[in-house]
Amino acid sequence: MDLLHKSKHQPPLDLKGSLAFSEAAGSGCRYIRVETDSALPDTSPGQFFLLRVSGVSDPLLGRPFASFSGSGNSVDFLFRPVGRGTELLASLPPGTRVDLRGPCGNGFPVPRSRRLILVAGTLGIAPFLDAAARFSRTLGVTTILGVPGHGWRDFSGWCRDRIPDIHIASDDGTIGNPGTAVEEALSLFQHEDEVWACGPNPMLKNMGAMHSAGCERLFVSLERRMACGMGGCLGCSIETRSGSARACVEGPVFEWKEVLWNE
Ligand SMILES: Cc1cc2nc3c(=O)[nH]c(=O)nc-3n(C[C@H](O)[C@H](O)[C@H](O)COP(=O)(O)OP(=O)(O)OC[C@H]3O[C@@H](n4cnc5c(N)ncnc54)[C@H](O)[C@@H]3O)c2cc1C
Ligand code: FES
Known part of the structure; x- marks a missing residue:
């Protein structure tokens, strides 16, 4: 299946960390930084992490967020509260313990144009x-x-x-x-x-x-609802010209022309 514009997918890591800060980013959006207990692998733009509050069972599943400024032991996220998971994240004080899974999926490819x-x-x-x-x-x-x-x-x-x-x-x-x-x-x-x-x-x-x-x-x-973030549940499947693909593994970044947009 020729879906990957990058050749290899590394399985995501399960990590723990603490909320370093949570700031308003305007219009109800939040900008947060998580300091992880162990070093993060390199991430590319478009890769994402599943983020959840440690020890909390409602919601149980982590929510997917694109990462940016990920390096060493810190990773930043920008989000808008739209439901239970994001409202809880928006309310957390610095120091709150969080679980992360990532980096998940394939990000954007290395640019070829100038x-x-x-x-x-x-x-x-x-x-x-x-x-x-x-x-x-x-x-x-x-x-x-x-x-x-x-x-x-x-x-x-x-x-x-x-x-x-x-x-x-x-x-x-x-x-x-x-x-x-x-x-x-x-x-x-x-x-x-x-x-x-x-x-x-x-x-x-x-x-x-x-x-x-x-x-x-x-x-x-592509945005899809996600559960496992590592290819096991097939909850994030999309239809492509090459067959079914998991947005969390083969994606979330796809070539536009690969996606069957009317599915
Ligand atoms: C790869 C990826 C990266 C993402 N990056 C970001 C980001 O950087 N910043 C950000 O604010 N959001 C991002 N999202 C969307 C974010 O994951 C959802 O807003 C979040 O999961 C909603 O969780 P909730 O519990 O607050 O909402 P819920 O109570 O679960 O749902 C509230 C509403 O949000 C919709 N929703 C829930 N999950 C998703 C989803 N995965 N995609 C689209 N709509 C959804 C539901 O249909 C419903 O209308 C990303 C999604 C994906 C798949
Ligand atoms: S979220 Fe489980 S397979 Fe993608």
């Missing part, structure tokens, strides 16, 4: 926060953030503080340029650009317009 466009829908910016600065040392990097608009101003500002040249688009036109992240990406796309995207699945599906515009290397990080 120009890279990173396209994020709201919290989809997480895997790109560190990568944008890192890759811009050697490549031309354009980062785009799409938000619904009203209500996301503080979060947009938080992202701009970290990526000063970020392009922001909002559906209602109240922040940055009016329009979607996909429309913004189409307007900035140049022949031979490589494009990576992370965000809600409808946005990722619409990223297909980049192919029509001539993009040959288009990769997306």
Whole structure:
């Protein structure tokens, strides 16, 4: 099965750690750092960790979050409380013990083009926060953030503080340029650009317009509900042109054209 754009998948580790800080990131979002008891392996943008509060049985399962700034014994996450797991995480004081499983899955491949466009829908910016600065040392990097608009101003500002040249688009036109992240990406796309995207699945599906515009290397990080994060439960399966694939092992990053979007 030729699904992997990277050749090898390392099984994730089960780690323990403590919450080092938890800060507001605007518009209800949280920015947290976990200091792990043992050293973390290297992670690539798009890989993720399952995160849960140690000793808590409700919710029992860890929740998946893209990591950024992962090095040595610390790893950072950005999230928005949307349900039980994330609301609990958002309420934790520094020092709280947490369990992590990761790094899970395959991240984005090593870029082959000299120009890279990173396209994020709201919290989809997480895997790109560190990568944008890192890759811009050697490549031309354009980062785009799409938000619904009203209500996301503080979060947009938080992202701009970290990526000063970020392009922001909002559906209602109240922040940055009016329009979607996909429309913004189409307007900035140049022949031979490589494009990576992370965000809600409808946005990722619409990223297909980049192919029509001539993009040959288009990769997306898919969101799926996850349980084990290591390929055992098949709860995160998606349909691809090469058959069924587990988003937590073969993904979450896939070539756009590999995914069967109508399944
Ligand atoms: C690989 C990956 C990386 C992710 N990275 C981030 C990140 O960096 N920051 C962030 O804020 N979120 C991220 N998510 C989404 C995050 O995992 C969910 O928001 C979280 O699991 C919700 O848990 P909950 O208990 O709070 O919500 P629940 O009470 O379980 O559900 C609340 C709502 O969230 C939806 N939901 C639950 N789990 C997921 C999921 N895995 N994907 C999409 N929708 C979901 C449910 O359908 C429901 O509508 C990521 C998801 C995946 C698969
Ligand atoms: S979450 Fe269990 S197989 Fe992917």
